[in-house]
Amino acid sequence: MQRPAWLHVKRLLCLMGRRPELLCGAIALTCALVVALRFTCSRAKDVIMPARLPKHFFPTQAPVVDLYLGQIDYAEHLRQDSEITLFFLYAPWCAQSIAARKEIEHVANNLADQVLFVAVNCWWHHGRCRKQKSFFYFPIINLYHRRWNTPFTAVEFTHWLLYGHDINFASNAGHRGVQHARVE
Numbered sequence: 001m002q003r004p005a006w007l008h009v010k011r012l013l014c015l016m017g018r019r020p021e022l023l024c025g026a027i028a029l030t031c032a033l034v035v036a037l038r039f040t041c042s043r044a045k046d047v048i049m050p051a052r053l054p055k056h057f058f059p060t061q062a063p064v065v066d067l068y069l070g071q072i073d074y075a076e077h078l079r080q081d082s083e084i085t086l087f088f089l090y091a092p093w094c095a096q097s098i099a100a101r102k103e104i105e106h107v108a109n110n111l112a113d114q115v116l117f118v119a120v121n122c123w124w125h126h127g128r129c130r131k132q133k134s135f136f137y138f139p140i141i142n143l144y145h146r147r148w149n150t151p152f153t154a155v156e157f158t159h160w161l162l163y164g165h166d167i168n169f170a171s172n173a174g175h176r177g178v179q180h181a182r183v184e
Helices: 005-018 020-042 072-081 095-111 128-132 165-171
Strands: 064-067 084-090 116-121 140-145 155-157 181-183
Touching: 005 020, 064 072, 064 095, 072 084, 072 116, 072 128, 084 095, 095 116
Parallel strands: 064 116, 084 116, 155 181
Antiparallel strands: 084 140, 140 155
16 A cells, blocks of 8 residues: 655654754755756747858859848839749758859849749748748749739749750740640
8 A cells, every 4th residue: 555645754853863964964955956057047038049141052143132121012013013033032051042053043044034933031030031931842933923913913933954945935925825834
């Protein structure tokens, strides 16, 4: 048969009364444990380092507006002022975004006079793009034309290699009368 808990406590106190060094040792051990926990737990805030500010993803001489702080609202403003706009929504750590950067830069150099290229960092946690949208993959490449009146009408490039027919498609998008399409 098991004894009640108060009998165990009573026996422990009786034993400590006979041997006071056990009582002093238990009190000292408890105090040391409390002090150690106090100092280690209070420094937990100092251990976490805030994320660094993001850097430009595209070179400054590239004809791409690089909104590396995730300003998707400013990108929408730019889209309203341009006839044809290509959005490149990226994550700077993503290998596919890094590989697509060269292709976007190449296409932007060829079509800078016809198409506005806007790149938005959608991974920085303080950016509005990350707060407003969630993506399952990167990069996202959308082409907008001013004639398409609704804000959700865009051509989404699901494959980021913009060679040959995709370049022609992007440059002639306004003349083809495309309403909504996915280019593979």
